[in-house]
Amino acid sequence: MSMLEVKTLEAWYGAAQVLFGLDLTVGPGEVLALMGRNGAGKSTTLKAVMGLVERRGSVRFLGREVSRLAPFRIARLGLGFVPEDRRIFSDLTVMENLDIGRQPPRSFPDGRPAPAWTPEKLFALFPNLAGMRDRRGGATSGGEQQMLTLARTLMGNPLMVLLDEPSEGVAPVIVEEMARTIVALKREGISVVLSEQNIHFAALVADRAVVLEKGEVRWRGSMATLLADAEAQRAFLAV
């Protein structure tokens, strides 16, 4: 059974339609890269799945229709969302930020327990954060905020993570750390959908790719095929 199954997804910002009938599926432990240029609809797709923008169409998570649920209900089913602009709570300390994301442990559909995260385990995964538990979120660097956002979402013990532009605007060393983390999550059985413009980053972590243009799917296939397809890259990704 697929973890996430999206059919004919449409989304709007106010009166403007941004997505025009998108189909996606993501399997257990699979990493899917949503690719495409700026404004292609990558971030909107993730937000629409999460219920953060006005949307229509079918979104099934773990076989359950969630397209009419409020975002918090979707999150409580085990779907984690990491926004591109990080959106950490800058007035709260690092520990308090983690606490906001806390949810009870849960299991995969096949009964295996999903990884249950604690602040200590997350500090092992992101050693940089360990030294700044009581620092205000707003007083951390961009890269630290990126890790904190992901860590905060992991506190909800998700079965699947929607990761919006993890490599954008952070130092190369952080990008490497994000890639390492995604691979680690995959190894734990967690599925990941990431929106990404950087094909080199996607190549490091993704199994499959879906390429968007103007809110529609223009290409789909394995990451390896996309890497070999210079024509598709030029048509949909080159700037």
Added chain:
Amino acid sequence: MSLDAFLFQALNGLGAASGLFLVAAGLSLIFGVTRIVNMAHGSFYMLGAYLAWTFATGLGGAFGWWGGILLAAAGVAALGVLVELTLLRRIYKAPELFQLLATFALLLVINDATLWLWGPEDLLAPRAPGLDGAVDILGRKFPSYDLFLIAVGPLVLSAAHLTLTRTRFGRLVRAATQDREMVGALGVNQSLLFTAVFAAGAFLAGLGGALQIAREPAALSMDLGVLADAFVVVVVGGMGSIPGAWLAAVLIAEVKALCIGLGVVHVGDVAINASRFTLVAEFLVMAVVLIVRPYGLLGRAPAIVRAVAEAETPLRPASPWLRAAGAVVLVALALLPLLASSPYTLVLGVDVLIAVLFAASLQFIMGPGGLHSFGHAAYFGLGAYAAALAVAKLGAPMGVALVLAPVASGLGAVLFGWFCVRLSGVYLAMLTLAFAQIVWSVVYQWEELTGGSNGVFGIWPAPPFDSRAGFYWLVLALVTAGVLFLRMVMHAPFGYALRACRDSPLRAEAVGIDVRRVQWAAFAIAGTVCGVAGGLFAFAKGSISPETISIGRSIDGLVMVLLGGIGSPTGPLLGASLYTLLQDSVARWTDYWRALLGAIVLVLVLVFPGGLSGIAARVRDLVRGPLRGLLPRRGAP
């Protein structure tokens, strides 16, 4: 004043600060999380007092005086939950102004419900048992209950601080204050959180009101009275900051106490009675703080609001159809004196026309200007008093008085506007309210010139306008000219610049528009035109009193504009007419016209968030099917 007397007054001020802090803290808490400025918060305070009176005097005193206080606060909290579930939940995604309007309508309903339940008399409660004496401080008698109140402020402040920092609920409140959408995306049930926060805020207001019954009687005027004060405290302290609210409550209560303590001060040969400047002093403190720290003492610049803003409908020149309709209406209005069977028709006609000009000038600054003024009564009042005083004190002829009216209100708008255009959003709304209150309190307290609460009398139109029909035609001519002038300005290049400043101040600056100057000029235009309405009002009534230029008139104007639809220049004409006629007829049917008015407003806001002129658009949407825009968005809390 001796040092002892000064300290004694300072102590008095601290006692008064506590009640104010409780209300303001609740208001601030609710605004922080839900982003709603809850006008009905004044009602919660008032209800706290009335409920506490009932528990203290009735029901056989079963719960004791102190138990009654807590029960009253809990009762108000329960009402808060009901209000949140039935009303606020539907308007979280509505534009800010509709939220203000809806909660204000609720205030009207609650006020009349209180009148119905408890009657019009002020209700005096027994003193607090155990604290009904006085202690000797600095050689004077100080009520021991006030000492207790002084302690309540810091106690509640510490309790709130501990809750916010040490509990998960508190952390969620702080996180939601910053980014409630993200809190939801992390799996937190926002609806529950919002309800809980609203209940907590209502509890604080109810507690504040209940604790007051040992100092002053429960009265129907408590709601609006405390609301203006609480706004000032919240804005001075910083929206969303509870320590800021305490600091501001103390600051303002101290300034007021100091004014009373100073009594009559002699500056050279002039005797000034400082105790009569308490109202002015309070609002001056607010104006100064906002100029120095625009977001309040402990406030911070508001985070980017993440709600998707509805695009403003573009303004189009009147269509031939609308022009024709306007001409027909105008001809019909001009013929009214010849057709009217009752003389009252013309009196009502004058009222409607003046309301139309008042609302049109407000719509000009709110719609195309995007500057949400909560104090438009200031310019109405300046115009009315300028005209009235010109006649009464200078013996000026009517023509001169009607010229002086817009001059005075225009100058007032230039002065106030200079400060106002430096702020935006809720802060701007509160500053305009503060200026209107300054005008009101100057008028109220400067008895020698303005006649104080009695007002100015004997302002009657001169020939040839001394007949009902003559005056009606004069009003019709001036109102038509004013409305057409505002329309013309909206469609002039200045109007484009004004709308550019509203839609994107940054981009407007980038193309070379001096945003503040344009908005300042818009303030002056709106104020000047509004002054004409004020001047006409003075002549229509023959008198003017502070009551007619109070906060109520500003709110009336807002309701008119919002009823008509804020985005359309035709809207205020419809809204003002409907509102004035409604008020007139409802007031004749029933003593509870405010409740009925409030109920009608609530229904309108909930069903037609675009105002009267938005009804057509809503109907189109309905016919098209998907109900998008009418229903709360999916995923709304």
